[in-house]
Amino acid sequence: MIQAQKKGVPQPPSKIKGYLTALLVLLLLWGSSVKTESSLSEFIIGFPNMMDLVTQMIPPNWSYFDKITGAMLETIRMAVIGTTFGAIISIPVALFSASNLVQNSWIFYPARFILNLIRTVPDLLLASIFVAIFGLGALPGILALTVFSIGLIAKLTYESIESIDPGPLEAMISVGANKIQLIVFGIIPQIQAHFISYVLYTFEINVRAAAVLGLVGAGGIGLFYNKTLGFLEYDKASSIIVYTLVVVLIIDYFSTKLREKLL
Amino acid sequence: MNATARRIPRRKKNRIGLWSVYLVLALVYIWAFAGMAVPEIKPTAGQISKAIFNGLFHPDWSYVSEPGGEDLLHGLLDTLAIAVLGTFISALLCIPFSFWAARNMSKGHTLSGTGKFSLSFIRTFPELVMAIMFIKVVGPGSFAGVLALGLHSIGMLGKLFSEEIENMDLGPAEALLATGANRFQILWFAVLPQVIPGFLSYTLYRFEINVRSATILGVIGAGGIGTPLIFALTSRNWNRVGIILLGIIVMVTLIDLISGYLRKKII
Structure with missing residues (x-):
C-alpha cells in the first residue's frame, strides 16, 4: 500500500461512509413502511379495484363539460385575483427583505422570517383555515392563494433584488438620491422583467392549486370532485380531470412563451 | 444618423x-x-379570527404527547413517514420516465415528446384526487397517501431528472462507445456518475415539497397530521389547531434546513 502511494497511484476513497449512508436510508425506509402500514400484498389485493376504477373512468362523460365550465372559469378567476393581490403585497415585502436596500438587519431579518413562515404552511391548510373564518365560497380560496403567492413572489423577488448590479445604485446615492428615487430609477428597471416572470410562474402554480382548493370548500372546480366522487360517478370525475389538464396545459404554454420573451 | x-x-x-x-x-x-x-363577510368572521389567533398564541401543549398515541408527535411522525416512502417510490419509478422524456437519449423528438406529455399529464392530476382513488383501492390510511405521493411526484421528478440528463456531457459516453462498450456499460460508467448528484438533490427537494403535501393528505383521510387538524377545525378547538399548526411549521422548517444542508453537500 505504501509502495502504491509512492508511485502516485491514487487510493480509492473509503467506502464505509457510503455503506453507512445506505444503511441509514434503508432503516429510514423500513421505519416509514412500518409506520404507514404499507404492504405490497395489500396493494396487489386491491389492484383489481383500481383497474375497475380506471375502466369506469374511461371514457370521460363529455356532456359534463358544459356543467363545469362555470366552475372552471371561477377557478381561473380565483387564480388571477389571488396572484394579483399577492404580487401587489409582495412588492413592499420584497423591498423590506432585500439586504442591499434596507441596511438595517432589524428590518430585513424579521421580514424574511415572516416569508419563511408563510411558505411552510401549504395552500390547502391556509384555505381550510380561511374557510373556517369566512365560510364556504371563493373568498377563502382567493385569500389562501394571495398569502401563498406572497411567500413565493416576495422570496424570488428579494433574491433578485439582492443580485442586481450595484453600480447604478451607488451612482445615484453619490448624487444624493433618496430611497424612493433609488427604488424607482435604480431597482425597478433592473428587476421588472424578473418580477413579471415570477408572477406568471406563480400564476401557473396557482391555477393548479385553485383546481383542488374546492376539496376543502374554498370554491372553484374542486367542489365538483367532492360531488362526483361522493356519488361514485367516476366518468364525470375523469371529465373534470381532463378539463383541468387541458386548461392547465394551455395556460402553461402561453405563460412559458411569455416568460421566454421577457427574459 | x-x-x-x-x-x-x-x-x-x-x-x-x-x-x-x-x-x-x-x-x-x-x-x-x-x-x-x-x-x-359573515358577522362571525372577526370573532372566529380572534379565536384562531388566541388559539395560536395559547396552544394546547398537552396535545404534544399523550399516552393514548393519538397525539401531535405521532401525527407528525406519520406525516414524515408518508413523505419519505412516497418520495422513495417516485424517485425509483421516475427513472425510466426520465430517460424516456430526455431528448438526447432517444432518436427523434416524437418519442421524447410523448414522454414529456405523459409527465405533464401526471403532474396535472392532483395528488388529493389520486389519494381519493387510492383510498378506494387500499382503504383509508397512510398507505393510500404514500401511493398518491409516490405516483404524483413522478410528474415533477421525471421532468427535473430528464432535464438533468439533457444537460449531461456526452463526451464520456462517446469515449466509451469508441472503446467498444455496450449500452449497459455506457449507462453505468458514463451516464449515471454524471446524473446521480443531480438526481439526489432533486429527490431531496421533492421530499421537502412532499412533507408539505403529506400534511394535507389527512384532509381526505389519507393519513398524517391533516386528519386531527380537520377534526380540530370542524370542532372549533382553536387551541388544538394552534398547536398542530405550530408543529407543522417547526417540522417543515427543520426538514428544509436538513435537506438544504444535504443538498449543498451533494452538489
Whole structure:
C-alpha cells in the first residue's frame, strides 16, 4: 500500500461512509413502511379495484363539460385575483427583505422570517383555515392563494433584488438620491422583467392549486370532485380531470412563451 | 444618423405592442373581477379570527404527547413517514420516465415528446384526487397517501431528472462507445456518475415539497397530521389547531434546513 502511494497511484476513497449512508436510508425506509402500514400484498389485493376504477373512468362523460365550465372559469378567476393581490403585497415585502436596500438587519431579518413562515404552511391548510373564518365560497380560496403567492413572489423577488448590479445604485446615492428615487430609477428597471416572470410562474402554480382548493370548500372546480366522487360517478370525475389538464396545459404554454420573451 | 433614423420606427412598433398587452391585461382583470360575486363577510368572521389567533398564541401543549398515541408527535411522525416512502417510490419509478422524456437519449423528438406529455399529464392530476382513488383501492390510511405521493411526484421528478440528463456531457459516453462498450456499460460508467448528484438533490427537494403535501393528505383521510387538524377545525378547538399548526411549521422548517444542508453537500 505504501509502495502504491509512492508511485502516485491514487487510493480509492473509503467506502464505509457510503455503506453507512445506505444503511441509514434503508432503516429510514423500513421505519416509514412500518409506520404507514404499507404492504405490497395489500396493494396487489386491491389492484383489481383500481383497474375497475380506471375502466369506469374511461371514457370521460363529455356532456359534463358544459356543467363545469362555470366552475372552471371561477377557478381561473380565483387564480388571477389571488396572484394579483399577492404580487401587489409582495412588492413592499420584497423591498423590506432585500439586504442591499434596507441596511438595517432589524428590518430585513424579521421580514424574511415572516416569508419563511408563510411558505411552510401549504395552500390547502391556509384555505381550510380561511374557510373556517369566512365560510364556504371563493373568498377563502382567493385569500389562501394571495398569502401563498406572497411567500413565493416576495422570496424570488428579494433574491433578485439582492443580485442586481450595484453600480447604478451607488451612482445615484453619490448624487444624493433618496430611497424612493433609488427604488424607482435604480431597482425597478433592473428587476421588472424578473418580477413579471415570477408572477406568471406563480400564476401557473396557482391555477393548479385553485383546481383542488374546492376539496376543502374554498370554491372553484374542486367542489365538483367532492360531488362526483361522493356519488361514485367516476366518468364525470375523469371529465373534470381532463378539463383541468387541458386548461392547465394551455395556460402553461402561453405563460412559458411569455416568460421566454421577457427574459 | 442612420442608426437613429432606423431606431425611431422600431420603438413606435413596440409601443403599440405594449399598449395591446395593457389592453389584454385590463380585459382579463375586468373579466376576473366582474365574474366574482361581492364577498359577503359573515358577522362571525372577526370573532372566529380572534379565536384562531388566541388559539395560536395559547396552544394546547398537552396535545404534544399523550399516552393514548393519538397525539401531535405521532401525527407528525406519520406525516414524515408518508413523505419519505412516497418520495422513495417516485424517485425509483421516475427513472425510466426520465430517460424516456430526455431528448438526447432517444432518436427523434416524437418519442421524447410523448414522454414529456405523459409527465405533464401526471403532474396535472392532483395528488388529493389520486389519494381519493387510492383510498378506494387500499382503504383509508397512510398507505393510500404514500401511493398518491409516490405516483404524483413522478410528474415533477421525471421532468427535473430528464432535464438533468439533457444537460449531461456526452463526451464520456462517446469515449466509451469508441472503446467498444455496450449500452449497459455506457449507462453505468458514463451516464449515471454524471446524473446521480443531480438526481439526489432533486429527490431531496421533492421530499421537502412532499412533507408539505403529506400534511394535507389527512384532509381526505389519507393519513398524517391533516386528519386531527380537520377534526380540530370542524370542532372549533382553536387551541388544538394552534398547536398542530405550530408543529407543522417547526417540522417543515427543520426538514428544509436538513435537506438544504444535504443538498449543498451533494452538489
